[in-house]
Amino acid sequence: MAAKNLPPVWNKIAKHAMLPETNHDERARYNFLANLNKHLAHVSQGNKVAFEKRVEPDFVKNNGRAIASVDELGEAISKDSHYQIWSSLRRSTMEMRQQAGRSIVLRQAEELRDKAEKLNKGKSTLVLDPNCKVPEYLLAVDNHLMPGSYHTELIEGDVTPAANYDSGIFVTTAGLLGRYNDGGGKAIASWVKKTYADFAPKRILDIGCGMGHNVLPIAKAFPDAEVIAIDTGAPMLRYAHARAVDLGITNVTFMQMDAAMTTFENESFDWIQSTMFFHETGGKSIYKIMNEIHRILKPGGITLHIEQPQYTEDMSLFEKFIRDWDALNNSEPYWSKMHDIDPKELMVSSGFKEEDFMQIGAKAENDLDDGSQKADEPEDHGRSPIWNVFGAIKN
Amino acid sequence: MIDYIKLASSKSKGKRPYFHNDPAVERVLNITMAVAGELAVMRERMDTIERLLEKKGLVSQEEIDNYIPETKEEETQRQAWHSEYISRVLRIVQQEMEELENPDKTIAEIANDINKM
Numbered sequence: 370m371a372a373k374n375l376p377p378v379w380n381k382i383a384k385h386a387m388l389p390e391t392n393h394d395e396r397a398r399y400n401f402l403a404n405l406n407k408h409l410a411h412v413s414q415g416n417k418v419a420f421e422k423r424v425e426p427d428f429v430k431n432n433g434r435a436i437a438s439v440d441e442l443g444e445a446i447s448k449d450s451h452y453q454i455w456s457s458l459r460r461s462t463m464e465m466r467q468q469a470g471r472s473i474v475l476r477q478a479e480e481l482r483d484k485a486e487k488l489n490k491g492k493s494t495l496v497l498d499p500n501c502k503v504p505e506y507l508l509a510v511d512n513h514l515m516p517g518s519y520h521t522e523l524i525e526g527d528v529t530p531a532a533n534y535d536s537g538i539f540v541t542t543a544g545l546l547g548r549y550n551d552g553g554g555k556a557i558a559s560w561v562k563k564t565y566a567d568f569a570p571k572r573i574l575d576i577g578c579g580m581g582h583n584v585l586p587i588a589k590a591f592p593d594a595e596v597i598a599i600d601t602g603a604p605m606l607r608y609a610h611a612r613a614v615d616l617g618i619t620n621v622t623f624m625q626m627d628a629a630m631t632t633f634e635n636e637s638f639d640w641i642q643s644t645m646f647f648h649e650t651g652g653k654s655i656y657k658i659m660n661e662i663h664r665i666l667k668p669g670g671i672t673l674h675i676e677q678p679q680y681t682e683d684m685s686l687f688e689k690f691i692r693d694w695d696a697l698n699n700s701e702p703y704w705s706k707m708h709d710i711d712p713k714e715l716m717v718s719s720g721f722k723e724e725d726f727m728q729i730g731a732k733a734e735n736d737l738d739d740g741s742q743k744a745d746e747p748e749d750h751g752r753s754p755i756w757n758v759f760g761a762i763k764n
Numbered sequence: 765m766i767d768y769i770k771l772a773s774s775k776s777k778g779k780r781p782y783f784h785n786d787p788a789v790e791r792v793l794n795i796t797m798a799v800a801g802e803l804a805v806m807r808e809r810m811d812t813i814e815r816l817l818e819k820k821g822l823v824s825q826e827e828i829d830n831y832i833p834e835t836k837e838e839e840t841q842r843q844a845w846h847s848e849y850i851s852r853v854l855r856i857v858q859q860e861m862e863e864l865e866n867p868d869k870t871i872a873e874i875a876n877d878i879n880k881m
Binding site: 398401402458475478516703706 | 766769776789790794872874
């Protein structure tokens with residue numbers, strides 16, 4: 370009998386010149402962690418059972434009333450032994466994933482830097498700006514427990530934050546984003562092509578591009594477009610550009626720039642995209658960035674943002690609590706605050722018209738999906754490649 | 765040259781959350797899970813070796829049992845492996861020391877800070 374829902378082995382990841390070299394044991398360590406992640410998604414299901422069978426009844430017995438808020442629920446469940454073991458295992462797994470990735474890339478930091486320099490040399494499609502400041506919200510936290518975040522350079526010309534991200538996201542998501550980790554970008558490119566068959570964007574902007582995994586399928590789908598991808602992290606951009614060059618994508622220019630204050634002209638883009646970006650920004654910056662998007666988007670242009678699912682009115686306190694778990698315990702803290710923002714209100718406040726607001730669901734396009742990944746798998750909150758997309762056409 | 769072994773086990777920003785009533789439980793659990801991971805790595809490596817040996821019939825069980833390092837380089841490689849292995853397993857102890865040296869805000873406090881940025 371075949372085991373159910375096994376994650377793909379790490380060596381299925383697509384190879385390119387910038388992917389860090391891995392030895393046998395490093396790949397084995399990633400295989401262990403992908404399986405552990407998958408296993409813990411099942412252990413997570415026990416939290417709901419523990420909540421319904423003992424946490425909630427005990428609370429009602431002791432207080433004579435129902436649990437009234439997410440905070441109260443968090444306090445009550447924090448004493449539950451199943452919640453404790455799941456939480457500590459999940460935290461430990463994320464820390465181990467970072468340790469495993471960093472032990473791979475840091476031992477070859479100089480070689481990776483040299484590879485990037487060779488591919489990037491003399492290219493006008495990589496524009497770094499030493500005066501670009503890393504935004505406060507990125508300096509305040511190491512998102513998803515990645516020590517040093519996206520910007521820290523351990524050596525001059527460092528690319529290791531991106532190499533760690535590229536090799537490890539396949540582990541965290543158990544391969545559900547596909548061989549190039551680009552399931553989000555592929556999904557949005559397909560949706561746009563299908564929904565707006567006549568749309569022929571001349572200029573496309575991707576904000577918060579990171580290592581460029583989601584902008585490349587967009588650039589590939591619109592080969593005649595001039596695509597610009599911005600980020601504030603120089604290590605990410607060096608790696609992203611070198612990776613794109615090696616993969617033969619030539620219509621993307623990677624620029625170091627803060628999305629809240631770009632140097633682009635008014636109304637100069639036909640399409641502005643972000644993928645899993647806003648939940649790693651900040652409470653004031655999110656409005657500044659949306660204002661900037663409105664300023665540089667052409668009339669008739671489209672902007673789309675792939676994000677975590679929003680909280681809804683009918684969502685239970687338990688579901689809100691468990692969705693917030695990653696935000697606080699896997700260090701993506703702004704995600705816990707962004708839930709309170711209505712994306713429609715965010716866009717309208719920046720000048721988009723209410724009637725032009727749109728919201729759709731999206732699921733990653735996965736080139737590794739051979740049908741063995743069953744639909745009956747539990748949703749791994751914060752990890753599943755199922756997203757909310759919001760946006761608007763500017764009129 | 766950076767100290768890649770120590771840096772690989774660095775702590776990320778923000779006070780580390782603990783979920784068990786006694787933090788000692790968490791510490792031991794983390795060490796145990798890292799060991800569990802390394803056992804899985806070793807199991808996969810043994811699996812590879814056994815499959816290759818089976819395919820090629822090159823090395824006998826007795827040869828493996830009697831092997832000792834033959835050169836200084838081999839000795840150093842083995843000891844470096846142990847050093848990195850121990851650092852990986854004892855990650856949480858290093859991170860607690862880093863937190864002691866550099867007390868940090870909670871992520872909830874940072875969320876409030878970020879909300880004003």
